[in-house]
Amino acid sequence: MNNISLLQSISGLLAGIALIVILTARFRIHAFFALLLAGLLAGLIFQLSLTDILTTIKTGFGQIIGSLGLLIILGTTLGLILEHTGSTTVLAAYVLRQTGTRRSPLALNIIGYLVGMPIFCDSGFIVLSGLNKALALRSGVSMVIMASSLATGLYAVHCMMPPHPGITAAMGVIEADIGRVMLFGLLIALPASFCGYAWSLYAGRRLPVVAPAAMETDSTPAALPSVLMSVLPIAVPILLIALRSFFTLEQKTLSLPLQLLNLAGMPEIAITIGIVLALSGMRKNQGDSFRKILQEGAEKAAGILVIIGGGGAFGAILAKAGIGEHIASNPAITGTGILLPFIVTAILKTAQGSSTVAIITAASIIHPLLPALGLHTPDGSLLCVLAMGAGSMMVSHTNDAYFWVITRFSGLEVKDMLRVYTMATLVMGIVAMLGVYLLSRLIL
Incomplete structure (x- = not known):
C-alpha cells in the first residue's frame, strides 16, 4: 500500500x-456500526477494492476479539458476581467505618476507587447510589459533592486499569504488558481520583446545597460476605x-513454583481464580442467581466485544494506508512523543462521549x-497506553x-453537573497525564 x-x-x-x-454523538448510532462504516469509508478513500476492504475488516475484527475476548468476558462476569453477592456493599461499609461520616465525600471517593477496579463505572455508581443517598442525608453534605466524589473514584480506575474494556483493548492493539499497565495504571489513577474529589469539594461548596433526590436502589443480599472475602476476588488476580x-522468564528456566505462578498469573486464569473466590461469597441456595449472572455476564460482554472488534477492523484498514510511514518523516509530529496519544484520545472522548470508543479508535x-514517536519499546508501549487512558478521562459531559447515569441516580441539575463533575474530569485527565510524564522521566 x-x-x-x-x-x-x-x-x-x-x-x-x-x-x-457524527454517527455516535449526533445520530446515536451504535459504536460498532459507526466504526465499521468508518473503516469502509477510509478504505474507499484509500482506493482499496471492496474485496480487500471486507477481508481486512474481517481480519482486524477477528484478531482483536481473539486476543481480548475471553479476558473481557471473564472480567465482566467477575464484576457482576461481586455486585450480586453484596461484596461491593461490604467494601463500601468498611471504608466508611475507617473514614467516618464527617469525611463521607472522601470515603465515597475511596470506595469508588476500590469498587471500580472490577466493576464498570456506570454499574458501580448504580450499585452504590443507595449508599450515596444515605450518606448525603446523614452528613448534610450537598448531593452534588457526594455524587461527583463517588463518580470520579469509579471513573479513574475505569479509564486506567485493565480489565476495563477501553484500556484493555488499547493494551492489546499497542501490545503492552498487562501486568505493568495494571500496576502503573492503578498508581496513576490514585492521584487522579483524589484530585477529582478535591475539585468536587471545592466547586460543590460554591453551589447551593442540593438535598438527595428520591431514587430506587437494588436490594442487597441478606447474608453478606466478610471484608476479607470481598477483597480477595479483586486483590488476588491483580x-x-x-x-x-x-517474574517473566523463559518457561524452561523456571522452577516448579515459578511455573505455577507463571500459569496462575495469565490474565484469563487469574480472573478465573477471582471468580472462584467471589463465588464462595454466594449462598448455597443461589444456584438460579448464579446462572442468571453467567448469562448476564456473557450478554453484557458481547456488547463490549463488538465495539472492540469494530475498533480492530477500523485499525486494520488504517494500517493498510501506511500512515505511520508518511508521518514518520514529519519531525513536528514525531517530536510530540507521549503527548500525541493523549491529545488524540482526549479529542475523540470529548467529541463523541464514550471513553471506550475513544481509546480504541486512538489505539488504531x-x-x-x-x-x-519513539514508543515502540516495551516501556514506550506502556507509556502510550497510559497516556491514552489519561486522555480518555477528559472531558465527560452531556454526550x-x-x-447521565450520575445525573439521573442523584437527581442533580445538568448545569451543576457540568460545573462540578465535568470540570473534575478535566482536572483528572491533566493530573493523570502529568503522572504518565513523570513515569516517562523515570523509565525512559
Whole structure:
C-alpha cells in the first residue's frame, strides 16, 4: 500500500474519525456500526477494492476479539458476581467505618476507587447510589459533592486499569504488558481520583446545597460476605498478574513454583481464580442467581466485544494506508512523543462521549506511529497506553452515558453537573497525564 499518498492517508483518517463522531454523538448510532462504516469509508478513500476492504475488516475484527475476548468476558462476569453477592456493599461499609461520616465525600471517593477496579463505572455508581443517598442525608453534605466524589473514584480506575474494556483493548492493539499497565495504571489513577474529589469539594461548596433526590436502589443480599472475602476476588488476580509480569522468564528456566505462578498469573486464569473466590461469597441456595449472572455476564460482554472488534477492523484498514510511514518523516509530529496519544484520545472522548470508543479508535490511529514517536519499546508501549487512558478521562459531559447515569441516580441539575463533575474530569485527565510524564522521566 505504499502507493497511497500522504493526502489520501490523512483524508481517510480524518474522514473516518469525523464519521465516528457524527454517527455516535449526533445520530446515536451504535459504536460498532459507526466504526465499521468508518473503516469502509477510509478504505474507499484509500482506493482499496471492496474485496480487500471486507477481508481486512474481517481480519482486524477477528484478531482483536481473539486476543481480548475471553479476558473481557471473564472480567465482566467477575464484576457482576461481586455486585450480586453484596461484596461491593461490604467494601463500601468498611471504608466508611475507617473514614467516618464527617469525611463521607472522601470515603465515597475511596470506595469508588476500590469498587471500580472490577466493576464498570456506570454499574458501580448504580450499585452504590443507595449508599450515596444515605450518606448525603446523614452528613448534610450537598448531593452534588457526594455524587461527583463517588463518580470520579469509579471513573479513574475505569479509564486506567485493565480489565476495563477501553484500556484493555488499547493494551492489546499497542501490545503492552498487562501486568505493568495494571500496576502503573492503578498508581496513576490514585492521584487522579483524589484530585477529582478535591475539585468536587471545592466547586460543590460554591453551589447551593442540593438535598438527595428520591431514587430506587437494588436490594442487597441478606447474608453478606466478610471484608476479607470481598477483597480477595479483586486483590488476588491483580497480585497474580503483577507477579507474573515481574517474574517473566523463559518457561524452561523456571522452577516448579515459578511455573505455577507463571500459569496462575495469565490474565484469563487469574480472573478465573477471582471468580472462584467471589463465588464462595454466594449462598448455597443461589444456584438460579448464579446462572442468571453467567448469562448476564456473557450478554453484557458481547456488547463490549463488538465495539472492540469494530475498533480492530477500523485499525486494520488504517494500517493498510501506511500512515505511520508518511508521518514518520514529519519531525513536528514525531517530536510530540507521549503527548500525541493523549491529545488524540482526549479529542475523540470529548467529541463523541464514550471513553471506550475513544481509546480504541486512538489505539488504531497511534499503533502505526509508535516507531516514529519513539514508543515502540516495551516501556514506550506502556507509556502510550497510559497516556491514552489519561486522555480518555477528559472531558465527560452531556454526550457521555455515564454523565447521565450520575445525573439521573442523584437527581442533580445538568448545569451543576457540568460545573462540578465535568470540570473534575478535566482536572483528572491533566493530573493523570502529568503522572504518565513523570513515569516517562523515570523509565525512559
